[in-house]
Amino acid sequence: MQDIPKDIITKASEGNMGAFEEIYKVASGFVYSVALRITNNPDDAQEVTQDVFIIIYKNLKKFRFRSSFKTWLYRVTVNTAINSYKKISKEMNRRDNYDIAVERQCASRTTEVALERKDNERVVASLLNILNPEQRVCIILREIEGLSYKEISEVLKININTVRSRLKRAREALLAYGKRGVVKNEL
């Protein structure tokens, strides 16, 4: 996610809807992707996206730039998505629903690129699906969003050793899954 200029955030905090729409345009892809990867359901992910931006809008006035806007947005997104995931139990349908979301996204693209992308997303979804929500969030923030251990610890408000141990356990689980040959076949 690219950085959002401070004056845009200030204008949005004063109630300027145009400035808030700018924030949405920059951050909505990130928020929706993270929400979709955590909830594994496009409807839940859209609901989470909506909730996140309403929370952000309501609390922008209180935002004092003491932490980075990005870190705050990551935190709100992750917490809202995890709460939604824990609340709604649609475990059986999640995999299919994830495919629907990717299909929607790929519909306008050329077939070959779309198929490749769909395959990639299916592998990512199947790998994330074997992890618990806490491990899943750490893997998303580290591997997909490229955050450092320190940044992850700030977003999740946990210490760096906890980040390290969650990543280790997540990778142990992924390795065990890979050894069973599932990843090999899907790749």
Place this chain on the structure above:
Amino acid sequence: MNCKRIQKLLMTDYSDGEISAGLRRIIERHLSICKECKQFEQAVRKTTIEPFKKAQEIKPADYVWAQIKETIIKEKSHQPEGMFVNLRGFLHRIFYIPKPAFVLATAIVVILAAIIVTRLPFENQKMVNGYLGEQMAFFAYLDTNELDYYDDEDYVGLGTSIEEYLF
């Protein structure tokens, strides 16, 4: 460094670029000679890292923004408008002090108050000083021989027989 420790680092700090240059060199040297750890490193990379590198951002459907905008406008219309709402925000902006600054300011005020209270001369202090002065003068007076009642020259007897017996 043993293989167990190396493999633990391969699953965390080494793969995530959170390791010092020195330690990285040690691990790379180990990987060049240890076949098992090399295979482990390849498995970690292939199974737990590379699949996620291909993940792309997925945009929400267009109507999501419309829904957000509608919710915000609806909530805004239910909010109380007027002078007092604006005044509250205005006062909040003026008197807003970040928490650490507030704590520091409070600590400074408490310290200054303590210093002032301990240094101020009060009426009681004057009374104590007066009493001590009187006591010191009294002891100084005692130290002189002016109160030596048994000095022969100054002693004026009462003329009783017992006095003759005693002195």
